[in-house]
Amino acid sequence: MKSTHIISILVAFVLIQNCYSQRITLHTSMFSEPKYSLDGGVNFKKLENNMNELKVLMRNCNDCLDKLDSYNTKSSTSEIIGIIGGGCIGWPLGGYLGGGKWLDYYTPMILVGSCAVIIGLLVASSAITSLEEAVELYNRTITNNGIEFFPKYNTSYSFPNRGKIIGISISF
Numbered sequence: 001m002k003s004t005h006i007i008s009i010l011v012a013f014v015l016i017q018n019c020y021s022q023r024i025t026l027h028t029s030m031f032s033e034p035k036y037s038l039d040g041g042v043n044f045k046k047l048e049n050n051m052n053e054l055k056v057l058m059r060n061c062n063d064c065l066d067k068l069d070s071y072n073t074k075s076s077t078s079e080i081i082g083i084i085g086g087g088c089i090g091w092p093l094g095g096y097l098g099g100g101k102w103l104d105y106y107t108p109m110i111l112v113g114s115c116a117v118i119i120g121l122l123v124a125s126s127a128i129t130s131l132e133e134a135v136e137l138y139n140r141t142i143t144n145n146g147i148e149f150f151p152k153y154n155t156s157y158s159f160p161n162r163g164k165i166i167g168i169s170i171s172f
Contacts, residue, residue: 022057023142026135028128036135047131058138067134074127082120088113 022038035044036054047054051072058064090113092106 023139024054024057024135026132028132034128034131058134061138061141064134064138064141067130067137071127071131071134074123074130078120078124078127081116081123085113085116085118085120088116 025037025039026034027036027044028034034047036047036050037044038057045053051068054068055065058068088109092103092109096102096106
């Protein structure tokens with residue numbers, strides 16, 4: 001009987017722990033896809049596959065959603081510009097390295113492609129900044145609302161001479 005009470009109390013505390021709003025931890029890099037985790041976890045999810053999850057989390061913060069939409073637009077734009085720039089660089093270099101002659105329009109094409117790649121990198125950097133601002137704003141709105149609840153479970157097991165004792169302490 002006592003063990004069922006202990007188990008039900010532990011289950012209640014675990015359920016209470018998951019009732020607070022979730023903080024987002026973001027991991028960004030210029031040359032890899034942004035990843036995020038919830039509540040400081042170590043399992044980072046790819047942002048591209050789970051964008052709807054972030055939109056659901058940020059549904060009550062319109063500014064966050066605007067910045068998230070800005071990230072989507074800028075990210076797509078940078079990919080398109082980067083592909084065009086890479087094609088403008090790759091076509092002449094591939095033709096020349098493949099045994100063809102250096103044609104007159106190859107040099108301006110490579111210059112235009114290089115400019116397009118640089119512009120694409122700048123737009124991608126701006127997109128990542130928008131994403132970081134959205135996550136930072138969302139995390140600030142959570143702390144300002146005072147919704148955080150992080151119970152800490154400390155379990156201790158001791159086996160003195162008289163018998164078995166199991167202790168659980170919960171700190172708020």
